[in-house]
Amino acid sequence: xxxxxxxxxxxxxxxxxxxxxxxxxxxxxxxxxxxxxxxxxxxxxxxxxxxxxxxxxxxxxxxxxxxxxxxxxxxxxxxxxxxxxxxxxxxxxxxxxxxxxxxxxxxxxxxxxxxxxxxxxxxxxxxxxxxxxxxxxxxxxxxxxxxxxxxxxxxxxxxxxxxxxxxxxxxxxxxxxxxxxxxxxxxxxxxxxxxxxxxxxxxxxxxxxxxxxxxxxxxxxxxxxxxxxxxxxxxxxxxxxxxxxxxxxxxxxxxxxxxxxxxxxxxxxxxxxxxxxxxxxxxxxxxxxxxxxxxxxxxxxxxxxxxxxxxxxxxxxxxxxxxxxxxxxxxxxxxxxxxxxxxxxxxxxxxxxxxxxxxxxxxxxxxxxxxxxxxxxxxxxxxxxxxxxxxxxxxxxxxxxxxxxxxxxxxxxxxxxxxxxxxxxxxxxxxxxxxxxxxxxxxxxxxxxxxxxxxxxxxxxxxxxxxxxxxxxxxxxxxxxxxxxxxxxxxxxxxxxxxxxxxxxxxxxxxxxxxxxxxxxxxxxxxxxxxxxx
Numbered sequence: 154x155x156x157x158x159x160x161x162x163x164x165x166x167x168x169x170x171x172x173x174x175x176x177x178x179x180x181x182x183x184x185x186x187x188x189x190x191x192x193x194x195x196x197x198x199x200x201x202x203x204x205x206x207x208x209x210x211x212x213x214x215x216x217x218x219x220x221x222x223x224x225x226x227x228x229x230x231x232x233x234x235x236x237x238x239x240x241x242x243x244x245x246x247x248x249x250x251x252x253x254x255x256x257x258x259x260x261x262x263x264x265x266x267x268x269x270x271x272x273x274x275x276x277x278x279x280x281x282x283x284x285x286x287x288x289x290x291x292x293x294x295x296x297x298x299x300x301x302x303x304x305x306x307x308x309x310x311x312x313x314x315x316x317x318x319x320x321x322x323x324x325x326x327x328x329x330x331x332x333x334x335x336x337x338x339x340x341x342x343x344x345x346x347x348x349x350x351x352x353x354x355x356x357x358x359x360x361x362x363x364x365x366x367x368x369x370x371x372x373x374x375x376x377x378x379x380x381x382x383x384x385x386x387x388x389x390x391x392x393x394x395x396x397x398x399x400x401x402x403x404x405x406x407x408x409x410x411x412x413x414x415x416x417x418x419x420x421x422x423x424x425x426x427x428x429x430x431x432x433x434x435x436x437x438x439x440x441x442x443x444x445x446x447x448x449x450x451x452x453x454x455x456x457x458x459x460x461x462x463x464x465x466x467x468x469x470x471x472x473x474x475x476x477x478x479x480x481x482x483x484x485x486x487x488x489x490x491x492x493x494x495x496x497x498x499x500x501x502x503x504x505x506x507x508x509x510x511x512x513x514x515x516x517x518x519x520x521x522x523x524x525x526x527x528x529x530x531x532x533x534x535x536x537x538x539x540x541x542x543x544x545x546x547x548x549x550x551x552x553x554x555x556x557x558x559x560x561x562x563x564x565x566x567x568x569x570x571x572x573x574x575x576x577x578x579x580x581x582x583x584x585x586x587x588x589x590x591x592x593x594x595x596x597x598x599x600x601x602x603x604x605x606x607x608x609x610x611x612x613x614x615x616x617x618x619x620x621x622x623x624x625x626x627x628x629x630x631x632x633x634x635x636x637x638x639x640x641x642x643x644x645x646x647x648x649x650x651x652x653x654x655x656x657x658x659x660x661x662x663x664x665x666x667x668x669x670x671x672x673x674x675x676x677x678x679x680x681x682x683x684x685x686x687x
Contacts, residue, residue, distance in 0.1 A: 192293045195308045201290050202315050205322055206382065208283045209234045209449045210562075211458040223278050230255065231275030233460020234283075234329075235449060235562050238630055241276055241333055241668065245642065246632040247491025247649035248623065251468075252484060252531045259528065263654035264643070264661040268669035268687050277671050280326035281338045281350065287323045291316055291342040317372040321384050321392075324365040325564075328396060331358040331403060332634055335667045335684060338674070352680050356404045359396070366393050376422035381439055382450040382561075390418045391446050391565035394573050402637055402666075409582030416574040417584070419446065420592070424567040426599050430508050433566070436478065436559040437544045446565035453542070453552030453559045463558040465540035465628070471531055473512055478542030480555030487534035488627070490523060491649030495623045506600045508624050512538040525650050539628050568596050568625050576618045586610065593618075596625060615639070637666050662686060 191197050212233035213221030223232040230236055243249035244261035251258050260266040266273060292298075294316050299309045323341075330337040337358060338350035353361070370389045379385040396403070397412035427433055427444045436453075438445065451461045459467075467474070470482030488511075496509040513536075525533040542550040542558040550559040571592035578584035590613055597606040608617070619639050622631065636642035643665050648658030664686030675681045 192298070193302065195304060195312070198290075198294070198304075198312050198315075201286070202319070205283070205286055205290060205319055206450070207456060208279075208286065209322075210451050210456045210461045212460045213458075222282055223275065226271060226275045226278075229459025229464065231272055232279060233458060234279055235451075235462065236460040236464045237272060237276040237279065238329060239465070239628075240272060242630040242633045243628060245665070246636055247489050247647075247652070248627050248632045249486055249488055250525060250528065250534060250651060251486050252529050254529070262651055264652065264665045265654060266665075266668065268672040268675075268683065270669075270671070273668050274671040274673060276668075277330075277334065277674055280330040281340070283326045284323050284340060287319045287326075288340055288342040288344070290319050314372075317369040318384050320365055320369050321373065321389055324362045324369075324389075325392060327358055327362050328392060331355055331362070332399070333668050334670060336670070336682070338678065338681065349678055349680060352682060359400070359403045362396065363393065376419075377424075377442065381442060382448065384447050387419045387422050387424075388447040388565060390415045390422075391570060394419065394570060395565075398573050398577055399634060399638055402634075407580065409577040409580045410584075411582075412577035413574050413582040413584040416570040416577065419565075419570045420567065420574065424570075426567060426595060428599065430599060431510055431539075432545055433563065434510075434540050434560060435545055436542050436548075436550045437546075438561050438563070444567045445561075445563045446567065446570075448561040448563045450561050451558060453550040453557040457552070457557045461558070462540055462560040462562050463556070465562075466542050466558050466560065469537050469540065471536065473538075476512065476541075477538065478549045478555070479558065484531040487531065487536050489525060489650040490535060492537075492623060492627055493523065493535045495620050505602075505605065506624065507602065508600050510537060510539045512536045525656075528651060537628060563629065569631075571596055572618060572622055572625065575613070576615065579613065579615050579618065586613070589613070593621065596621070600624070642666060 191201050208222065210233070212223070212228040221228040221232060226232050240258070240261055244251060244258075245264055250262050257266065257270045257272065260270065261272070294312050296309075299305070299312060304312065327337065327339075335355045336352055339353040339358070340348070340350045366389045370386055370393075373379075373389055374385040376385055376387040394412050394415035397408040397415060400406055400408035400412075424446065425443045427441045432438065433441055433444065438448070439450070449461070450456065451463070453463075457463075466477045466479050467481060467483045468485040469487065470477040470479060471484045472482060474480070474482035493509070493511065496504045496506050523533070523535050527533050540560060542555070542560060544550075549555060550557070552559075574584060575589035575593055578586055578589045587610075590608070590610055593613065594604070594607045597608065598604055600606055619635060619641075622635055626632075633642060636647070641647040643661045643663050645660040650656060650658060652658035653661045664684065667684045669687035670681050670683050675683065
């Protein structure tokens, strides 16, 4: 089990705060949480802290008989965090396609979405809902508030220390929104209760997130000392490294030296690669703290919902679902040959790269030749078995029905920091190219089980790094951002099957580098403006 849920699981699902305020929240909530019962005791504070973390794993309190956080949309596919984030980061790319005809879901791979898309609407609403909850926690954690409630000593210290954690989580939510939408609704604890959020540009968000992360960096627990599932200093440094690598996308200015610097801080904090790559995505991946810097906790008993890794395991499975450790295959998501071609070349049918976690079944042909002739036919395409509900011992997840999954969702891993450092140095950031090469070869030695996959300095190019990121990080929510950084998402530079809705792939309008501000959000909040082209 994950310690944070051992400690807070009952509070996560039954806190009076959730049940008392959930029905007051509409799709785009105001800053109007009522603290009367939520913060009346130390347990109440812990309840809300657990909810803040849990809001990244589940879409509401329905597992405990309560209400979804955000009404009017599907809790599993549209208002959680992991599943909508995955859809928006992976479906527009070569790494994922969906067979289903659920509402507008196919518009994502076609890069043809609009401002009325319900999936986009849900993902727009989730971060600001999370931020409103965080803002209220911060307001209720001042010395004056704690003294008023008779909370003193170690209890008060723990609550005040938790403020640094939730500030990080607020920055993380704003980063996700900035990455997807550019500009976004904005509130902090300094805003009066009930105020309508203002809009902040990507540059303004970047500056705010950077400032917040640097302020909490040295307040958060030291690397590898936090309770599993809670953030520490390395999480803040990892998010800064990721944000700096994409700074040109966000603010038009490169910050490659900063990206390399912060990636190196994480690398030097004592992490090490997990020897077996596939174990990072199994039900006991909470034991892989050598490599996983921070993960969103998912638990088959305590975070039941269809918007977290339960979705990732079921949706990729077909008739071979027992191999995924679940009770059914949804026959929904697979990859294009754009992904498999990164592992297989020419007419070869095998690879020594152990990261090629593709399945075989009676419905499939070899992944090298696996064309998608029919978008709605799950038999077409590259079947991915990266996320499972299997323990390394051979046991299945704790939910005996096999429905809900225990596997956590890693947000930051050491290998990403190796890749960030290397790319930043190749892009001109201050750093050591020989050290960068050694980092990449560490990743490849794990992948190949030997030095047979190692590369030389001449092989170390930016395009190689983009391809290596696909091999290492596929289906973890990075690909759209990576393709934008390399100017390959919307252009004809790189085409994959069904890009832009045609079988051979095509270039699309550059407006699809960002998602539109939902039409309903602009109706509710007149401070918001639309992204260009929508």
